[in-house]
Amino acid sequence: MTQPESPPNLRIVWDVGRLSEWAGLLAECGQSSLTQAFGYNQAMLTVEGWRPRLGIIELEDRAIGLVVMSERRLFRLVRIARLHRGPLLRPEARRPAVFAMVMKHIRQEYPSGPLNWTAVVPEWPAGDEGAAMMRWAGFRRDRAPGYRTIWLDLRRTEAELRAGLAQKWRNALNQAARAGLVVEVDRDGRQQLPWLLEQYQADKAAKGYHGPSAKLVIRMRTGMYKDGDILLIRALKDGVPVAGILVLGHGRAATYQIGWSDALGRQTRAHNLLLWRAVQELRDQGRHWFDLGGLLPDTAPGVTAFKRGLGGEEVELIGAWR
Template identity: 25%
Template sequence: MVNQSELNKDEIGHWNRFVLENGGSFLQSFEWGEFQESVGRRVFRFTVPSSSAGADFGPLRQSFSEASEAMQAQFIENTIPVIKKKYWYCPKGPTMNRTIRGQEFRDRIKDLIDEVKKNLPPNVIFFRLGPEWEIKQGIEKNLESLGFKKLHYDIEPSQTLILDVTRNEEELLAQMHEKWRYNIRLAKRKGVKAKLTSCDDVNFAGYFEKFYRLVDTGTSERKSIKHHPREYYRKQLRINNPPTPLSKGGAGGLKIELFTAEYENKIIAANIVAIFGQRATYLHGATSSEHREVMSPHLLQWEQIREAKKQGCTEYDFWGIVNEHTIDKRKKSWEGFTRFKKGFGGQEVNYIGYWDWPLDKFWYAVYRGVQKFRR
């Protein structure tokens, strides 16, 4: 296991570089782990060497710095209410080396299981993986054979829409639904102004309060959407380690930005976007029930896409849709979100979902039973 206190700046950069080079998520970035610690959760990081490096994990420093890694995994410890047990969750992870295939793929997952089990505290009853591995890769049988249990719902969405933003703006507009292009033009004509702000902006505190007011009384009130406490969003928006391109020897870096849409001197929509490597992700959104006729969400989303292009991104992830692969109760309530996102174009991507490895079968059965009842 990699201990954060043991890592220097180069090794932190190495962690992010591995995630980026192998198509990993911002939720597996080092900065996301630091953010989770800032809100009171413990974070644990693991590296798994390739078969050529031998089965022994070796000294932490040596195994972490060599270019022979097969996998990295960042786990976040969560407490289960009432029963006071814990579980480890690897959000959108682990990240597997792109070159790993076939039997070695299965073997390296087995290595991760063994290493995690050796480091788990006794009150942890299971650990959970939620990798960005696509359904078409046929990985599910490997996980089942290793003792993983498929979760009957999603944590982060397993179905998403990814837009290729390497195209020029005219091409991006052309592939949208015509009504979406019209709504963007309409918002501009009506005087809606979209703005990017970040934690170092002198007016950030005011923008943040207006964003949270929308979260607390706008979207959530109308759609019964659960949201995080104020301080969770505030700390999230303090993540500001500008990404540097791998092509220029960069080591990644995660940046979280706040976008707002203003109409008649009032903020009526606001979104949070994460930028990690060459992917921007639309993470959170909030809208007012007022002035819906000016179509501010359409313009705001378009300006986020344009800003992603400016910052060197090649992909824009809309972070969640529903389709035939959706397995939980989101399907009905997310139909409107899905239509809105699909109007901008993009390619559907379907991941394998979430998988638990039980350690305490009794308490895990209790936990699953309660979750099925609640959901």
């Protein structure tokens, strides 16, 4: 591609942002990703040793976004860096020329070479234009798969959200409402998280799917509950828990993190009821966007179909680059 028109005075200021500025920018970006939030990165540092490095993106000396790079050292010589689902830009700054220049600055800060290993999955839609911008910025496409998710716009009214549900999904929600389920909401995870993690770990081991470790989830809960970013909801049938979900907030957005149902929970469509209750809770919190998490249509078609039934917008990111 030809060089995009360079936005005047665009720069990334590294290692200077305060926590309050980080949180404020995350909220202003609207459709933020969990992986760029402070609580997530603190948990990754504690559990897996990935050190976060915050960059404030400025245009004409005004902050328009942020980017968090995760770094590790190998043998004290090789710097390994990765970026997952960033940079984040304020809506008015979400333009191709701005994105291209931000990625150019990231490439300059993290050059490719024997002592610098960098992997990025940018928060930008898939397409030829985006791929050309990445190549112009100095990145090469990686073999690793990209990322797909569904965004649910919570700024719509509850009636509009309900009308957007797939008919099968709406029928299942109505069935759950008639099943005599009792819903419990835990807004800091203190009471219900140990129970949910026990079920989640057993289910993950039995079915062999990938997901965050229990230790990482616990550390995220520790770092995020004081900010009101923990939402754990479970359903009980005749006093016995049959399903549960964990949703993590970040700025004006939230992400569906983990969920579990037993046979009775699946029979009563408890998961539909829990996700719908989560939508209501997030709207009451003032969240604008609900990220339903990664889609795996080839390996998890049932889960993918379930998430699609909520009626959000399916998005595929630009993919993995190095």
